[in-house]
Amino acid sequence: MLSIGIIGLPNVGKSTLFNVLTAGQANVSNYPFTTIDSNTGMVPVPDQRLEKLNELLSPEECTPCFIQFIDIAGLVKGASKGEGLGNQFLGNIREVDALAHVVRCFQEPDVAHVLENVDPVRDLEVIETELLLADLEVLNRAIEKRQRIWQTVPREHAREKKRWLLYREKLEEGIPLSSIDLTREDQSELKGLGILTGKPVLYVANLSESEYQESNRPCLEKLKESTILQNSSSAAEAVTVSARLEWEVQQLEMEERAEFMKELNMTETGLEQLVRKAFRLLGLITFYTIANEKLRAWEVERETRAPQAAGKVHSDMEQGFIRAHVASFEDLCQHGSFQQLNRLGRVRTEGKDYPVQDGDVIQFFFNP
Numbered sequence: 001m002l003s004i005g006i007i008g009l010p011n012v013g014k015s016t017l018f019n020v021l022t023a024g025q026a027n028v029s030n031y032p033f034t035t036i037d038s039n040t041g042m043v044p045v046p047d048q049r050l051e052k053l054n055e056l057l058s059p060e061e062c063t064p065c066f067i068q069f070i071d072i073a074g075l076v077k078g079a080s081k082g083e084g085l086g087n088q089f090l091g092n093i094r095e096v097d098a099l100a101h102v103v104r105c106f107q108e109p110d111v112a113h114v115l116e117n118v119d120p121v122r123d124l125e126v127i128e129t130e131l132l133l134a135d136l137e138v139l140n141r142a143i144e145k146r147q148r149i150w151q152t153v154p155r156e157h158a159r160e161k162k163r164w165l166l167y168r169e170k171l172e173e174g175i176p177l178s179s180i181d182l183t184r185e186d187q188s189e190l191k192g193l194g195i196l197t198g199k200p201v202l203y204v205a206n207l208s209e210s211e212y213q214e215s216n217r218p219c220l221e222k223l224k225e226s227t228i229l230q231n232s233s234s235a236a237e238a239v240t241v242s243a244r245l246e247w248e249v250q251q252l253e254m255e256e257r258a259e260f261m262k263e264l265n266m267t268e269t270g271l272e273q274l275v276r277k278a279f280r281l282l283g284l285i286t287f288y289t290i291a292n293e294k295l296r297a298w299e300v301e302r303e304t305r306a307p308q309a310a311g312k313v314h315s316d317m318e319q320g321f322i323r324a325h326v327a328s329f330e331d332l333c334q335h336g337s338f339q340q341l342n343r344l345g346r347v348r349t350e351g352k353d354y355p356v357q358d359g360d361v362i363q364f365f366f367n368p
């Protein structure tokens with residue numbers, strides 16, 4: 001399950017956003033997840049295709065993907081040196097797959113700003129610097145520990161040494177590690193080391209209610225021009241919300257929401273926007289399975305092959321994988337059922353090299 005840590009300075013709207021995102025918090029008993037506390041929420045991923053399939057096929061069960069949000073408190077200037085909730089904060093954030101970095105663009109004189117005035121670009125830099133410093137410390141400690149083994153068996157660890165020293169060099173130059181070329185293995189190594197700047201970041205601009213509703217958005221424009229965003233591979237995935245407005249929308253009955261959202265020029269909820277952009281940033285796609293009257297959505301990384309996708313469902317299915325029968329979501333919607341698609345010859349048989357596509361509906365065959 002994808003997990004996203006919400007970070008940012010105090011009083012920027014993190015908890016407001018977290019509460020909005022997790023208001024539909026799920027409690028799925030057959031899911032082996034850690035306990036959900038007040039700072040952690042597990043939320044069903046909004047998925048219109050799944051809803052459509054559910055309507056069409058009326059299965060007994062319908063299970064969406066889930067996403068976990070963690071409201072990470074306590075990041076202030078000096079956090080990397082253990083100020084405030086520093087260390088605890090840094091512990092929480094090390095485990096997540098991606099960061100949602102909330103930046104305050106709303107004014108609101110009643111809500112104090114820890115650095116006195118509202119300045120999203122400076123705030124961004126303050127947080128980014130803390131992450132860089134925290135990483136440098138972690139990496140230096142890791143390098144220290146490896147010195148001996150690097151000396152005794154240099155050949156075996158040549159690549160590791162080269163990479164780690166490169167990381168240190170970049171961090172010292174103030175460059176977040178997500179902006180250098182990282183393979184999936186590099187990324188998971190960095191995650192294991194507890195490196196923060198290697199994680200993909202979704203920048204979330206929390207706008208004032210008035211700026212949100214205008215097409216002229218000076219504060220957002222300023223933010224988008226900041227060097228951090230310009231140099232980031234995820235600049236295109238910047239998320240624009242007004243946490244306060246999102247909260248107001250949520251207070252309404254379902255039927256009234258659409259109307260109010262239209263009035264506010266809100267085309268998507270914050271959750272929909274975050275999920276969509278997070279999937280794109282992380283290169284995730286969704287496929288669907290229907291078996292024994294159970295319809296279910298699964299997320300995988302793009303280019304995942306059929307057996308590994310089957311392995312998401314059950315490890316036996318990966319080991320004993322024989323073949324997959326695949327239909328597209330569009331075809332299924334158009335023709336109404338798998339049987340009908342079979343008759344029309346529109347169900348493909350795919351083998352172990354097949355890269356699963358976004359929107360595939362798959363039946364796996366395997367040797368138990």
Ligand SMILES: Nc1nc2c(ncn2[C@@H]2O[C@H](COP(=O)(O)OP(=O)(O)O)[C@@H](O)[C@H]2O)c(=O)[nH]1
Binds near residue numbers: 009010012111241
């Ligand atoms: N006007 C306005 N106020 C907001 C917005 N988001 C949060 N706030 C207010 O800012 C204060 C701090 O918000 P909170 O979510 O607790 O910030 P956190 O410290 O980052 O978790 C609260 O009083 C919120 O109501 C917003 O989009 N607009």
Ligand SMILES: [Mg+2]
Binds near residue numbers: 014015073
């Ligand atoms: Mg908070």
